[in-house]
Amino acid sequence: MSTRLATGGRFIDRSQPRAFSFNGKRLRGYAGDTLASALLANDQMLVGRSFKYHRPRGVVAAGAEEPNGLVNLGKGQHFEPNQRVTTTELFDGLEAESQNHWPSLEFDVGAVNARLSRFLPAGFYYKMFIHPRSFWKHIYEPFIRASAGLGKAPKSRDADTYEHFHAHVDVLVIGGGISGLAAALAAGRAGVRVLLIEQTAHWGGRAPVDDPQINGLGAEEWINSTLQALEEMPNVQIRTRMMGAGVYDHGSVLCYEQLTDHIGPKDGPRHRLWQVRADRVITATGAIERPLSFAGNDVPGVMLAAALRDFVVNFGVSVGDRTVVVTNNDDAYRTAIVLKTAGLDVPCIVDARPAPTGELVAEARALGIRVEAGKGIAKVKGGKRVTAVALCAQAGEGAVLEEIPCDAVAMSGGWSPVVHLWSHCGGKLTWDEAGAMFRPDPDRPPTGADGEGFVLAAGTANGFLATSEALADAYAAGQIAAGIKKGKGPSALAPAEEPMAPVWMMPQGAAISLREKMWLDYQNDVKVSDVQLAAREGYESVEHTKRYTTLGMATDQGKLSNINGLAILSDSLGRPIPSVGTTTFRPPYTPISMGAIAGAARDGLFQPIRKTPMHGWHEANGAEFEPVGQWRRPYAFRRNGESTEAAVHREVKNTRDAVGLLDASTLGKLIVKGPDAGKFLDMLYTNMMSTLPVGKCRYGLMCSENGFLSDDGVVARIDEDTWLCHTTTGGADRIHAWMEDWLQCEWWNWKVYVANVTEQYAQVAVVGPKARMLLEKLGGGMDLSKEALPFMQWADGRIGDFDARVYRISFSGELSYEVAVPAGQGLAFWEALLAAGEEFGVMPYGTEALHIMRAEKGFIMIGDETDGTIIPQDLGLSWAISKKKDDYLGKRAHQRPHMTDPNRWKLVGLETTDGSVIPDGAYAVSEGVNDNGQRNTQGRVTSTYMSPTLGRGIAMGLILNGPDRMGELVEFPKIDGTSVTAKIVSPVFYDPEGEKQNG
């Protein structure tokens, strides 16, 4: 059994018990425990079920590489699936549940898959479930889906908050083991700005467990003195519980800080996502131990050798009473020594090497531990827990020599440097034959804008497994990163180790029946036989193998399995490992929460709503809003219980009969100013703007380079070198960017400035036959008569108590004044208009009334009549295209054959024969079908409304040669199978002579 030892445990505080639960069972651990150590202390070895076969799974590692120990953590709004037990710090009240089983962890029906595993080799689903076709969707797929997936889906909204930080440093050191500390120390001493981060709560990494001597001090002492030195440097910042998640171009590094996960639900942000810009990045991320591939290596109780000793040294937890150690290297002997010294039984060390003789080997022997050289494990016995191992000759085929009862197995297949962060942004690896590992290739680092490498790997992460070499390498890395010459760093003393021997399969000649039981990927259930099958079937590229078998695609992203799998593949293909290569390392290093990625920008802060000065009034007065760009505009103002439609119709009628107010503040207002402004606008608009006299307005069109109408609006000439360009509400930012694009990239020597003053003004359209009376009633002295301020002119002046700029423009066909006042006075002005207008029956109106009125008048709307494929000529707007100009954006495009084709769909009005409304988006059909069997069409509706003014359905549409076909009937099928017939008419349904707007 696994249990808490009477003494020991660097991290735990036995005076501070912590209560927690697992699958409803109440258990106790200590402050400083991880969930893994606390579970093991309570003899809870079984922690989950594997993905495919639902095999029982126990903790196999002690850190971020753990593939098995994943739990559903927390409840309700704090629930989170797939939490790794080895990195989850224990807190009082923690509630965990194991995953992927039914009905319970101990008795899982899904485990029948394991019995069927013979029929479910890698890629089985590609070869099955093909017939009958309908079964896939209704039977097979739902079954596969239900049995896949690990944790439960969260049900509630997240109660936690998250935030983003940005930081700029000279040197970012990732990893707070002794290498990271040494690198930070070197860089810190050089005086540059350093940020040192460590993903766990503890500094020093693995060193304190193995306790080498550093600079004559014990490892822990050296770590503490180094930390103190770093803390005293004002140019150095250090942080724990912060992981380097991803390295991106230009020295941008994503880091993930867990602020409250170790204390449970609490106020304040849970995670903090950092974007660190670093001149140099040092990855001192250490190494990960590799499992060995022997039959039954997935039985709970089989654990990485280093993890086993971590549990003893750091947490005072013994994983088993009798532990067999199996290894191909010296390091694992440390585990045997630690266990033995803690009073635990180590019946045997099984070493695949023929004649191990190193210092550690001698020490183990001296403690009386039996060492079996040249041997391997033929098979692990046990179901939900190891009961024994069968030994065999490593060189043989697995004939059992002896069975040794035990309840734990410590395995070590050597170490792999953590090269993920090095690799994210293009750093290349080289195969180290002696260490049987990939290590960063110093000649091919990720390069920055200057062509220099910006990432340095340091210490163990750089392939230096011996403490003294690692320290020297890391200290030098710190100096190089800081841009100073290399000097002498700390020195270390640790037992010398003999070379490891690569062992990719145990025993070497294992028969298929054993290979089918050798797990590579514990979570996804990928075995040696699966990789061999993939190779046999031609899935030879390492990416094919990965995808075919799902090797390395689990939540640990192959931290334990990739190299072992690769070696099996290379062996199957008869090609050396480096020529097979690795799969791509992608961010993040370990999974990071979506909440952290989204950050604070959620709910109300997700794309903040832009508000006009009158927004609050609209809210208080029944406005129904619609999103337009980032604004919300009133769609209609509903009054006591009326329907939206009734409100819209009332607003139209009232505006046509009396006077209406529209909050037009959202319209884009761009000031274009400078000696070349006229020339610039002549290029931007199809119209001639340079000749517009001061004081006048002109309706202008803008096209893309492809000639398509992209925006429209009224341009006013303010003075000799200043124009004010109105854009559509949704277009303001886009057009502003468009102008800047041309000015900055193409015409950078033109003397023009553009300023977006949209929010500086509140603008109100005062519309209707009584508009002038209303404004005149407010007083102020401005002459608003037809003579003083005719249609398409503007003037500055005072209206009531307000400084106003008044434009005589109309988008409704009515007498209309658009009045701009400083934004701060917008609400007061709006209220003054309402108060003064009471006697004239003034009412506000919304965007829908606006749309209807402009459609009645035959005015086009960007986004309705246009869709990015329409040229002004299609809309009868050729009059707005200057013939006098040499050029404008879109001119060349307008001359392309398809644009000048006489047979285009062109704008007309449509009047339904029965007075009904044509559905939005309907197409006009013609006879027959095209070569692809699609019904032929001859046009489509672009705007369609019930006109309250005319009391019937009216529409605008684009119809093939429409303007030449006045009076013809066209048919619009509806979705429901019926259709509606409409007559082609002029698009101007209302006041065609324009007497009202000009009046």
Place this chain on the structure above:
Amino acid sequence: MKKRYSVFAIAKEAARHHLGWERAWAAPSPKPKYDAIIVGAGGHGLATAYYLGKNHGLRNVAILEKGWLGGGNTGRNTTIIRSNYLQDPSAAIYEKSRSLYETLSQDLNYNIMFSPRGVIMLAQTQAEIRGYQRTAHANALQGVKTEWIEPRRVKELCPIINLDGPRYPVLGGLYQARGGTARHDAVAWGYARACSDMGMDIIQQCEVTGVSTEAGKVTGVTTTKGDIACDKLGIVVAGHSSALADMAGFRLPIESVALQALVSEPIKPAMDVVIMANTVHGYMSQSDKGEMVIGGGTDGFNNYTQRGSFHHIEETVRALVETFPMISRLKMLRQWGGIVDMTGDRSPIISKTPVGGIFVNCGWGTGGFKAIPGSGWAMAELMAKGEPGPLAAEFTVDRFKVGKFIDESVAAGVAH
């Protein structure tokens, strides 16, 4: 003829520990000459070869791949399949494609896991409502089954959605019930196996480095495995199309940019449809493995790195946390990028070229996975006959000269 895949074959092989399976596709050396060479063993290249053989009896064909087959965007995409496109030529080819997907597992005898679980494109502004209603009308005339659904139905189909986001409430959606997803690798592998079975040569690790022509006609290609002659050449290399065109001496209106995607850790089934939210810019579905598969926008600059960048991930995840609040407590497992080949009108090119015997199929951009079978079908017809059939007729490269664009950004911001 290869051994057929079936449950019986599996049972039989299980008895001998699966040691009897043969290669899914052969690994031949190049022959000196082929009737037709396809450059690029992505989905589109492999499908082109397959239909050349199947529909037109042309089997002396090689498919040359510089890396590993299916390793380009075919193996990197988010696998959304739908055909409710707006413009006639698009709807025709995507619907052809979708309908081929329906029976592709049976045709190829390889389970590509086509999962017609339904695709909803959300409308979150009035303009989007009008745009999708227009698409619905167009689709009805094009023979594409799609429908406009109200918010309540959206919620029924996808209980984890938040209809009342404070910023962009869901106003409805365009729903294609027979849209869905498929297993991307399996599509490439299934076609590859079938091509190999027809006697075609799939040659991996074989980069085309030059194109030889004589009197304005193609004669062959230079590759990292030597010179290979051919009568016809199909360039089907997505993001590298401009590079290949350059070798053949002509230019293409293509820009290459990175498109980002990510997956969450796997969870038990929580979402049974594909949802695209174009106003906020993100889309999501759940894979058969349980991961939430998430995509968003393209980077704002051109490049060839095939790397993930972060700013779009942030934007996309933010949008989707608003749309599906529960994902806030899921974790991002992996992010990646693929280089997509973008044309000016966001529609593909399936076309003859200025060089005789050379045909090009590219420009599928952010949305070409769904088109693989249909595109292969149309490209094979073009290569076999030398002239496009009706499916490809409008997708000529000349349309950019005359201005006859097929613009799909019209109805929706993005087109996956």
